[in-house]
Amino acid sequence: MADTEGVVVPQEPQEPQAKRVLYFCTLPPEYCEFGTTSKKCREWLEMNHSELVPVIYNLEAIESAMQNLSTAAQEKAQKAEAAMARKALKDEAKQERELAKKLSSPVILKRVERTKRKHVIVITGLEAFGLDLKKVAKEMGKKFACGASVTKGVGGGGDEIVVQGDLGVEIREWIEERFEEVPSGNMEIVEERRKKKEGQ
Known part of the structure; x- marks a missing residue:
């Protein structure tokens, strides 16, 4: 019988494992801010995966960036945020209409x-x-x-x-x-x- 002590036996390479991606809407949470349901996505994330909120929504970095902006740029950012909120409300109303139509x-x-x-x-x-x-x-x-x-x-x-x-x-x-x-x-x-x- 051959002595195999001290001999390194090559191991089979492991198959790459699929990466698990978290979804609430049609986007991963880190991209939800670019979608139309960002408010709902954030609320869902806060309820279900609160540990990810500070990682994805770095509030300190946002606040410091907003303070460094000029007054005109801050107003522009606030207008853009308000426009996004209006668009989100419109999309929500559209989804509700589609659901009502579907149910009828x-x-x-x-x-x-x-x-x-x-x-x-x-x-x-x-x-x-x-x-x-x-x-x-x-x-x-x-x-x-x-x-x-x-x-x-x-x-x-x-x-x-x-x-x-x-x-x-x-x-x-x-x-x-x-x-x-x-x-x-x-x-x-x-x-x-x-x-x-x-x-x-």
Whole structure:
């Protein structure tokens, strides 16, 4: 048996580890001051990671820099801060309007008769909740073992999902369970019958 004492065995190089980045909005905290939600970001940081506030928002450095500015430059900085605050309020109001619109957007599950015994369910309105319709259709196809595809809406409407089979109630229940962002009160099942030909 060979004596391995004193021999340095080369170690395998370790894989680089991914760096964890903290996010509240769409930016890391050190860049939030350049975004439109800087006030909210700072409040969140103070509540959740108070140790980072003095690092990111060095108040002493800001105050000393402001004291070194001329009166005109200080006024300009205050005007810029006020403009940012107004812009943040506008953006906040816009986000609230978008949320209200989203919460009131209807999701229609239309039961369409193709032949006397065959039906399809046409789903419209899901795109308002930020869902990828192609992924949703693929998931539905797997879940219900049926054909599900995304098509352009009739008359220039938005995209819609067409599901083969009479599965309106099942699809509604599945959407309620699977996608929390879609309020159940917004979903409605309607029926569209084929127009009878003259003479029938």
